[in-house]
Amino acid sequence: MPDEQRTLDAAITAQQIAAKLDAQQLPYAFGEAIALGYWATPRGTVDVDPTLFLPHDQPTACLKMLRDLECEFSDVEISPSLLEHGFCRVRRHGIRVDAFLPLIDFYECARQRRRQVDLEGQPIFVWDAETLCVFKMMFFRRKDLTDVEQFVRTQGSQLGRVWIRQRLTELYGVRAPRLSQWNERVEETSAP
Numbered sequence: 603m604p605d606e607q608r609t610l611d612a613a614i615t616a617q618q619i620a621a622k623l624d625a626q627q628l629p630y631a632f633g634e635a636i637a638l639g640y641w642a643t644p645r646g647t648v649d650v651d652p653t654l655f656l657p658h659d660q661p662t663a664c665l666k667m668l669r670d671l672e673c674e675f676s677d678v679e680i681s682p683s684l685l686e687h688g689f690c691r692v693r694r695h696g697i698r699v700d701a702f703l704p705l706i707d708f709y710e711c712a713r714q715r716r717r718q719v720d721l722e723g724q725p726i727f728v729w730d731a732e733t734l735c736v737f738k739m740m741f742f743r744r745k746d747l748t749d750v751e752q753f754v755r756t757q758g759s760q761l762g763r764v765w766i767r768q769r770l771t772e773l774y775g776v777r778a779p780r781l782s783q784w785n786e787r788v789e790e791t792s793a794p
Contacts, residue, residue, distance in 0.1 A: 612636070613721060615697040616650045619671055620726035628667065629655040631716040631727045633702075633737055640719050641731035642752040649698035655713060658688040658703035668692055673699055708736070708773060732762045736769045739780045747783060754791040763788055 616636050623630045631637075635647030656663045661684040665677055673692040680690035688705030691698060704710065712733045718725050729737065735753050738746035753761060770781045 611697050612647045612650050615694055615699070616652075616726060617721055617724045619650065619652055619694070619699070620721070620724065622671055623652075623654070624725075626667075626670070629713060629716075629727075631712070631729050633729050633734060634700075636721070636726075637728035637734050638749060640717075640728055641734065642749065642756040649700055651700045651702065653702040653704065653709065653712075655709075656703055658684065658705050661685055664690075664701065664703060668699075668701060671699075673701075706773075708769065711769070712737075731757055731760075732766050732769075735761070735766050735784075736773075739766075739770055739784055740773070742780055742783075747787065750784070751787050751791055754787055 613636070616632055620630070620632075630652050632650060632652050634649070634651040635645055636650060638645065654664060654667060656667060661681045664684055665675075665681065668675060668690075671694060673694045675690070675692040680692065683690045684703060688703040689700065691700050693699065704713070712729060715730045715733050716727045717730045718727050720726075728734075731753055735750055738750050738753075754763075767781070767784060770778070770784055774780050
């Protein structure tokens with residue numbers, strides 16, 4: 603399947619999931635590439651990454667919601683991951699869905715900052731740029747650091763750099779590698 607078709611399928615999947623979650627009045631937010639496209643240069647994606655605001659210590663509520671969203675999975679395989687990591691990987695009509703649950707206190711702050719945007723004529727909720735930066739620094743993969751650099755360049759002075767730094771300090775402490783990597787990216791992209 604060509605990358606353009608996969609990206610289109612991921613966008614359609616995000617729209618369909620958003621419509622079902624909105625109909626049930628369940629708070630959610632999409633992250634990763636879906637959200638990235640609103641705050642930096644869009645890139646193709648083959649999956650969708652919703653956070654579902656359900657209790658992480660009650661995986662049955664998440665399992666029920668994933669079934670309502672027409673996802674395919676084995677309860678036995680994903681329940682332990684939901685309990686331990688607040689995350690599971692399932693499929694919906696052939697598209698990968700990486701579902702997250704609010705495992706740490708930061709998610710409540712993130713929930714309050716999510717933004718409603720238009721995805722090809724349909725409103726959906728995504729993380730705002732600052733929250734997405736914090737999540738990318740949590741994941742701390744090479745591609746996430748590249749995305750963070752892009753955020754800093756694209757958003758410029760509009761990006762709440764101080765807010766991001768404060769959240770990373772609260773989460774990891776002043777000596778954390780994540781904080782020093784954040785500071786490096788801000789300094790590198792701010793230099794003339």
